[in-house]
Amino acid sequence: MTASIPSPAASAPPADLTQMGLDSLWHPMVQHRGFATKPPKRIARGASSTVTDANGKDYLDGLSGLWCVNVGYGRQELADVAYRHMTELAYYPLSATHEPAIRLAHKLIEMLDYPGKVFFCTSGSEANETAFKMARQYHAQTQPSGSGPRYKIISRYRGYHGHTMGALSATAQAERKLKFEPLVPGFLHVPPPYYYRFGGDRSESSYSQDLIRDLEHTILHEGAQSIAAIIVEPVISGGGVLVPPDDYLAGVRSLCDTYGILLIYDEVVNGFGRTGKRFGHHHWNVQPDIITFAKGITSGYMPLAATVAKQHIFEAFLDDDPLGDSHFRHLTTYGGHPVAAAVALENIAILDREHLDDRAAETGAYLLDRLHQSIGSHPWVGDIRGKGLLIGIELVSDRDTKTPLPSPKVIAITKHCSEAGVIVGRNTNTIPSFTNVLILAPPLILTREESDRMVEAIANGLKAIAP
Secondary structure, X not given: OOOOOOOHHHHOOHHHHHHHHHHHOOOOOOOOHHHHOOOOOOEEEEEEOEEEEOOOOEEEEOOHHHHOOOOOEOOHHHHHHHHHHHHHOOOOOOOOOOHHHHHHHHHHHHHHOOOEEEEEEOOHHHHHHHHHHHHHHHHHHHOOOOOOOOOEEEEEOOOOOOOOHHHHHHOOOHHHHOOOOOXXXXXXXXXOOOHHHHOOOXXXXXXXXXXXXXXXXXXXXXXXXXXXXXEEOOOEOOOOOEOOOOOHHHHHHHHHHHHOOEEEXXXXXXXXXXXXXXXXXXXXOOOOOEEEEOHHHOOOOOOOEEEEEEHHHHHOOOOOOOOOOOOOOOOOXXXXXXXXXXXXXXXXXXXXXXXXXXXXXXXXXXXXXXXXXXXXXXOOEEEEEEEOOEEEEEEEEEOOOOEEOOHHHHHHHHHHHHHOOEEOEEOOOOOOOOOOEEEEOOOOOOOHHHHHHHHHHHHHHHHHHOO
């Protein structure tokens, strides 16, 4: 056995680490020009709902990293599970099988409460890419001979489904696509359920019916026989936390059934307790054909994602000829990694044992109420909305016209919160001139005291930035 050699980073003093980062690291979603004078925060550790930077300053993490640390930071039981499984089976692909993947797949099917099969990958983008390929191949193998291909995917404006080229093509956020186009053909977009901005004088039910009617027009104008699937986040997350009217998902499901279209739910953010239910779609009791997971499946402790297809989808890939082409010709090196799967199982056990979905519902209701009390009448606050601990605060410069608050002012509010030790998100790099929604998605273990601190930071930020 060779001796362990410390890495330079492990022994480098903090100032050297800062320079090493500036010399070597390319950060996502940020302009680096200003880093020479103000380097990014270096986070050193996390515990519960708090992260601490290299200078010792604590921050209440109101965004759970990237919407994912559902059970909070510093869970020793997850570290112990990872260590044990690394020593037992560090890796093996699912061209064979292993116990952690078997048990996790079984647990997911049990949680969904319908028969199906689980395909593992490593990110939400991959999970959605997998779903699109499943949908296209399913239709190719079930369509009557001579009919045209069903290959088009419909998604909604403001929805986010990933950064890989297919998932980005489904994403309907113009700023995410800028300078990457042309993208993959066959992706269409329709208006999202956005009652605050477009409901007008209609009831939510009437508005929902109009959205479904518009969606049907798109299906008919494109040709129903060309549509493979419709993908939706039950609650649109990064696009501004848009909660649909109560009958919306049922209307989408009905159209899919009428025209033979598969319904895909992107639960990458919504899943595993985030919205106050095990899964976001459980608020409306409308089942999909395919569902995708990531983020909260391991609470970010390991990279893992899953695409779950109902049994009738899976059966279309069966063939008596072992050399035929009906099997799903799709492979991922790290999907269902034994250590990641074991961590996911323990993470789900924590969610169940501590009833964190119920806690998210209770704390989320408290947080929403406190936000309404504290800032609901502020002239810059147009709407406060959400489910569980997934909350959006839409900021406007005029409540009557609903003119979005300019990005520099929104950024200033988030910076003020950060200086007060509270991390608050916003829908950055999404829709030009509409990056005006503050986003809260803290760990599901958030306390009422921490909720109060979050509300106070936002209220003080508004007070400090408002003229």
